[in-house]
Amino acid sequence: MIGSVHFSAGGEVLPAYVLDMVGNLIRCSTEGSADSLIPYAVELVTPADEVGAPRPWSITPEAVISRVKEVAKLVPGIESAYPHWTVPVTAQPFAAPVGTEEGEGTILQAIELLPEVDDEAATSLREMLAVHGVYPLPVSGQFNADFHQACSGEICVGEVVKVADGWFSNMKVYRKALVRSA
Known part of the structure; x- marks a missing residue:
């Protein structure tokens, strides 16, 4: 399930889905840190190889954009989070947040x-x-x-x-x- 396709932070509408540097589909939300390599990134949704060859249950960038277009009819301004109706691509890699005590x-x-x-x-x-x-x-x-x-x-x-x-x-x-x- 795709769920929310956007969130707000610092008065800005941000995408809830981005692609990292290798093509993994990543979910972002205010639960993540604004200071991480990919700001607000919280989980890997679909690995890059599956984005390229999706399974029937895979969440793909195309499915996200389809959902964004549906939501845009009801939520003005959401399209600013997805310029040109595309999932934003970051130049950073993704690693899931891990709480660690190691220095x-x-x-x-x-x-x-x-x-x-x-x-x-x-x-x-x-x-x-x-x-x-x-x-x-x-x-x-x-x-x-x-x-x-x-x-x-x-x-x-x-x-x-x-x-x-x-x-x-x-x-x-x-x-x-x-x-x-x-």
């Missing part, structure tokens, strides 16, 4: 250890990071200085490929992904 220093220390440990220990560290809501940064598309760092001595133009993982959570980028031009 930033411990998370950074785990990230630093990853290249130095064997596969079994690396798997354990990755699982520990995921429990605390920290995930590898997806790399897709063009160079983005907020999430990517070019390899030493390189200038990235056009599509980029990952050389080393970057790490992020719902609220911040811990380490940018090391990339080079494709």
Whole structure:
């Protein structure tokens, strides 16, 4: 079920659905933080691969826009949240908000250890990071200085490929992904 297609924050009408940098359909609401990478993002609704090949029960951007057009007849101004009748696309990745007591220093220390440990220990560290809501940064598309760092001595133009993982959570980028031009 699609539910509400908009919400208000700070006197502004905002979309309740956005697409993240890899094409995941994300739900946003005032339950989320305005300071997260994708402001107000609270949950993954439909993964990118399912957006591209939806199942009969999938919520798709097209279904959201259909609902927005229905609601727009009754709620003037809602179309401002969906310019040109499209679901907004963000340049940020999504990670679900996770309440964690782990400090930033411990998370950074785990990230630093990853290249130095064997596969079994690396798997354990990755699982520990995921429990605390920290995930590898997806790399897709063009160079983005907020999430990517070019390899030493390189200038990235056009599509980029990952050389080393970057790490992020719902609220911040811990380490940018090391990339080079494709």
